[in-house]
Amino acid sequence: MNTYCGLDLGVKSSAFCIVDEKGKLIAEAEIPTDEKCFERAFGRADMMRVVVEACPLAEWACQLLEELGHEAIIIDARHAKAVIRTKKKTDQVDARVILSFAQSQRLPIWSPESKSPRQLYQLVVQADAIRADLRQWANRRHAQEYTPDVPEAVKKAQRAIVRSLTQQLTKVEEAITLLCRTDKELKEPASGGLVTITGIAHLSAVKVLAYGGNALTERNRKELTAHAGLASCHHQSGTSARGKSRLAKQGDRRLRSAPYMPTLVGIVHNPVLKQFYEHLLQMGKPKMVALVACMRKLLLIIRSMLINKKPFNPELLPLT
DSSP states (O other), X not given: OOEEEEEEOOSSEEEEEEEETTOOEEEEEXXXXXXXXXXXXXXXXXXXXXXXXXXXXXXXXXXXXXXXXXXXXXXXXXXXXHHSOOSOOOHHHHHHHHHHHHHHSOOOOOOOOOHHHHHHHHHHHHHHHHHHHHHHHHHHHHHXXXXXXXXXXXXXXXXXXXXXXXXXXXXXXXXXXXXXXXXXXXXXXXXXXXXXXXXXXXXXXXXXHHHHTTHHHHSOHHHHHXXXXXXXXXXXXXXXXXXXXXXXXXXXXXXXXXXXXXXXXXXXXXXXXXXXXXXXXXXTOOHHHHHHHHHHXXXXXXXXXXXXXXXXXXXXXXXX
16 A cells, blocks of 8 residues: 545545655645545545544545545544644644554554444434433423423423423334344344343343444454543653543443443342452452443453353353
């Protein structure tokens, strides 16, 4: 691969920067974020590796670039822009920064997920959004109980909205259940595999699968831990600076929150997590530190089960 391209995506316009293997600038421009404009800009070019920052348009752009015969890489823009700091802030500068970071790292080539995991992700995201809306309306209704002279029209409108949201949530949850029961790729892990772990029910299983995606099987243990934001962050310098370790929280918060409730149940009823949790407490670890360690262990157990395609067995997976 002799040609590299850094692409900074925007809603209306996108900037790109193309260099050769020695870093010499070949071309840079700003084009409208449109399929036809992308085809004119990249369709006739020789095969190159295009680096795209993670954003809502990243999957669309990578799919289009792959169809045009290029390789695509998605990176976290925060990591790239932390490497090079400049007072000048333009889309062209961002494209160069993204490209410089990608050239200095060994990053995996983007590959699209199959249809069923993408559908599961969209359904789970929609269901979580509706649940968040229902919580907001419940909080609003609770606050209005202490507010005098609330018009009946307001109460009636709220009841109608909550009723509509509840109906839509039921339909989305039914679609999730149907997809997990009928799809060959999701049937075993969602309905049979992950639910064999004590503490994980169907809802938690589909959340882990939806938000974990390919990372659950394609990334190693350390990469998956960092991807979920469960890696520890140390603050130490010499003998004077010895801060407390904390969670990095640089990963996907949705994947990080998915195993939280299952872990709370697991440290009481799951023999593997319970033993591990009690062992950490005996070593003097704070309860929250021990709980986070158990969350990480549960996530790695899920990774091992998906890779080996085997149900949970406390005797075979105690050291995962």
